[in-house]
Amino acid sequence: MFFASDNAGPVHPAVMEALNEANSGFAASYGADALTVDVRTRLRNIFEAPDAAVYLVATGTAANSLALATLGQPWQTIFCAPLAHIEEDECNAPEFYTGGAKLTLVGDSDKMTGQTLLDTLTALQVRDVHRAQAGPVSITQVTECGTLYTLDEIRAITDQARMSGLPVHLDGARFSNALVALGCTAAEMSWKSGIDVVSFGGTKNGLMGAEAVIFFDPAHAWEFELRRKRGAHLFSKHRYLSAQMAAYLRNDLWLETASAANASCARLAAGLRAANIQLDFEPQANMIFCSIPRVLAQRLQLRGATFSVMQGSIDTGPPDALLPIRLVCDWSITHDQIDQFLEIVSS
């Protein structure tokens, strides 16, 4: 009953198989191998973007930071939601990679809107030399609260950004989970909605450690390559990043694992609702934020369930007090494990 994170599960067997297959003889290093060419082609096809510049790195923070540094300037501010991963969970990596850009928080929670972005830009008001200049906008899909931007919501934001001349980055650590939830195409959820650059996650959805960065306008390609190398994120044995990503894209594995994770989450959410557990956000992909009595949290933990407590202590406090927790469904979680969890909740 492991619900602590989707970065603690195993690599999908098909991906391990691909790594084993790739492991024969010599292959040109630093991305000059055939598998990397294959991955680039596959991603361009999937995104219907034949000119896109496509790169692989091993961590989501690297994907985000390098993408934002390439899009922006050190004297700018990046616009993101207050709970964005780049604000909360990357230990100033975006500030480091951009050379000291600022992050300005838009809205008050998991999502920004076209309107809150406009309000924030308006409040910045004077664009003189004294202030941080307006820079890239970054949104997260699936958000850090397990919710989704609809295509219309994305479009409202990118329209606003476009009017202000700002590029838009999409942190897609859970891109696949969002895609299957929305039932749209990768192109629709990205460049057709006005997105300029996507961090296309794989690690949280069955890979060992591989993320793609996709620039729909290849103008910054060489700069990105230099930034990746300078950031020490260019892998020498690059074929092993590519082998993962190739397996991920082959036979729609990326959609299959994401669908599994989302379905598990839906089952878990239904069960929690049936047990009258309060959901703090509408779970739209593979994460649930809910509040449960401390005593229940303790019982779950005692019985072997693993999950994150978002605020307060599981050990100290009134037994009946509600404790906000996060439950993440990895692609590999089983229905048995979910049902076992729900049984404890209901008992």
Place this chain on the structure above:
Amino acid sequence: MFFASDNAGPVHPAVMEALNEANSGFAASYGADALTVDVRTRLRNIFEAPDAAVYLVATGTAANSLALATLGQPWQTIFCAPLAHIEEDECNAPEFYTGGAKLTLVGDSDKMTGQTLLDTLTALQVRDVHRAQAGPVSITQVTECGTLYTLDEIRAITDQARMSGLPVHLDGARFSNALVALGCTAAEMSWKSGIDVVSFGGTKNGLMGAEAVIFFDPAHAWEFELRRKRGAHLFSKHRYLSAQMAAYLRNDLWLETASAANASCARLAAGLRAANIQLDFEPQANMIFCSIPRVLAQRLQLRGATFSVMQGSIDTGPPDALLPIRLVCDWSITHDQIDQFLEIVSS
């Protein structure tokens, strides 16, 4: 006949096996897994350094840059040999990670000496506020020219550094190859010789992408962890870095692969000498720098050999002119491949 680099070879089967074995169920992320504990213990034992702070990253450039940034300050200069990897092959990653430190080149080729370090420090002379301040010393073992520092040579450098209050970093991308060549212990080649921090390479010796950074004084441990995270080099599915390194250290695999590479290199060097090929550096580990007639280089290439041309063009120029080339022996190169290469040389 692939002699272009030791970062283009396959992962050792025992390492792939370990990855497959590690791939089951959930494991705590970000290094809180059992394999990581195991690796830390193994490295402390091997280095006879029970207090050492031990970390894993995926690239050698990350290991070097993060180590040097932790040892030094942005207003300092790092002392290294002119052909050092950190100077020549990391696209300003050390400058980036240190926040703008300088690199001062010591000596004129692959190695510095205690004397050339002293000369350089003396030339800096006035240590007032106007100049870059003296910072970490970094040496590479095996050097970028395939040569070795003896323990006495290392000691002469670290003694000099100690007298100036400077910490010493060892870039050990090919640490294992050096160790088996020198026939000493890891402790002798590091802290017993005055080294403060080691980048302990694995990728060039049979791993997929895993390097350890070992601080013999753990005082900077937490700073390193923050720098690693901020640099986007903290892996979420950390067990897969650890599984590689654990397999590497188990049953002396790291020494076995290094010995194989060195032995291949010795065989190749002997053959080249027998063919009267001029060796530009004494090959002491798994790399050979030699100069061959252009026409021979062309013939080798035509017959399928792969290697790096260090200067000039293989295609254009007088057929008899000597072309400096580099031949690197991966652990996986076979004696047959070497003999085949030598046959072409001699024919």
Place this chain on the structure above:
Amino acid sequence: MFFASDNAGPVHPAVMEALNEANSGFAASYGADALTVDVRTRLRNIFEAPDAAVYLVATGTAANSLALATLGQPWQTIFCAPLAHIEEDECNAPEFYTGGAKLTLVGDSDKMTGQTLLDTLTALQVRDVHRAQAGPVSITQVTECGTLYTLDEIRAITDQARMSGLPVHLDGARFSNALVALGCTAAEMSWKSGIDVVSFGGTKNGLMGAEAVIFFDPAHAWEFELRRKRGAHLFSKHRYLSAQMAAYLRNDLWLETASAANASCARLAAGLRAANIQLDFEPQANMIFCSIPRVLAQRLQLRGATFSVMQGSIDTGPPDALLPIRLVCDWSITHDQIDQFLEIVSS
């Protein structure tokens, strides 16, 4: 009737006189001159801090950025009020000088409190490696809204910071105006209230361009000197910075000019109140934020008054709509000019 800023007024005649006097013969450069020694002694005496490290720079942004960079680390976040100069008016200079630290906004306007600081620190909650680490706290006295922290309010903040192990910086661009308003000593408003470092402003109070940075704990002195030089803020003809500051401190000129500015502001505020103008903040030093009908703003401008419009346009909109404006009293503004301004307001 110039109320746009206190950085547009003339240099006080006594300061110009001191510059003229200093302008004879040779003087050791880079701060090794006698005037600099004199300034250091004077500031240590004024602050009752015989061990303090004292430095001069030419701009307030340099003073703030260099001080914060010396106090903190790149992976930390600096706590400040949303309207702080370091957040709003320095074009990412703090982010640049710290090497990419973040700024976290505390409270919702001009001031933080011990409580809002505690709330913010609590919300950061988990201090693991993924988040920006808690770093220096920075408060501004006089605030950017013309208000003051009482000594008790400062103490509540520094107590809270001390409990979390965080150093506290005071941006004292208008330190003198605050001091005469509070009627306390420099020591009381700084280290006796728990402040670690002060940016002691001079430029906005009659100098040409000179600010002191005062570290009450001299441990970071040498680091600051290196940061100042590396930031290109070490003046070669340093005597001309020192001559300004020496004249400022001699005969209590710094208190005299600040008192004049504050008295002018009080006169202006009283007149505005008498004319039923709404004051948006309580003017406690030399700045007034008030809202006046657009038509009045236009009339003032037409008659030659200069001031900042904080939001909206002076030219476009309903004549009766209230326009928020800022009125700053330089030390050199005359009562005649104020009365003339008030006459227009009342007419």
Place this chain on the structure above:
Amino acid sequence: MFFASDNAGPVHPAVMEALNEANSGFAASYGADALTVDVRTRLRNIFEAPDAAVYLVATGTAANSLALATLGQPWQTIFCAPLAHIEEDECNAPEFYTGGAKLTLVGDSDKMTGQTLLDTLTALQVRDVHRAQAGPVSITQVTECGTLYTLDEIRAITDQARMSGLPVHLDGARFSNALVALGCTAAEMSWKSGIDVVSFGGTKNGLMGAEAVIFFDPAHAWEFELRRKRGAHLFSKHRYLSAQMAAYLRNDLWLETASAANASCARLAAGLRAANIQLDFEPQANMIFCSIPRVLAQRLQLRGATFSVMQGSIDTGPPDALLPIRLVCDWSITHDQIDQFLEIVSS
């Protein structure tokens, strides 16, 4: 007898007079004042560059660092001579402002040539992603050894740079001294010789602290303004920078002071030659590098002369051993002082 530096002399009386004149009433801050407009026009006229972007800062290091950061990228290397001020005397300011660019040393002393630049570029050879990329070229005129580049020598370097697509910066801390020595125009010594950006010094030639940065192509103007502000080098009371520079340019004062300094230097050099003192570089502007017996150095010091000892100790060593010293002639040094110095030398 002060020959230690030209940054220790007084401000020229005409410049002080201009500062006093400027000190009346209010003036728009941050460079929006009339004097700044005047300075911009004057410099454009002098340089015959009506479109040039012209900015003022207070230190030469700021001028150089901001100019180079604007011209280059963090992943590039800047080419300069080994004794360049940006390499030796700015405590990593160029590395800081560029965000971590490298400096590559060209030639072996005070000057590079077209040929040594070509050799260095050729040695960099492979321009792949692993190496620092070729960036701006920076030359110093007058060099740090008191020598000059002829216009032909400058042209040879800029031609070479142009062929490699690299911009060229001229560190003109002593631009005026070079100009009067060469007897050419400012345009000839800059853009007509292929220079892209000039740091136009004033501080070492009679100003208090004011340097201009001149971009002949104004494309980077706004970026420079943002970098200057972010670097905390935008003066609020900007008129006092402009007043200095305006007085400097008025009535050819800049040429007058430079001529005086050069003439003093020629007189000193002639006297030293007559006394058979060995000159280590040909003194072409206002600086002399020569070697004198230690006992003479001691006698000069004892009699009140001030100068820099370039290597070794004035106090310890054989009395007859030659000590390399530097003698700099400030514009304000008198012929009496020079003759007095020479008298001691000859006695």
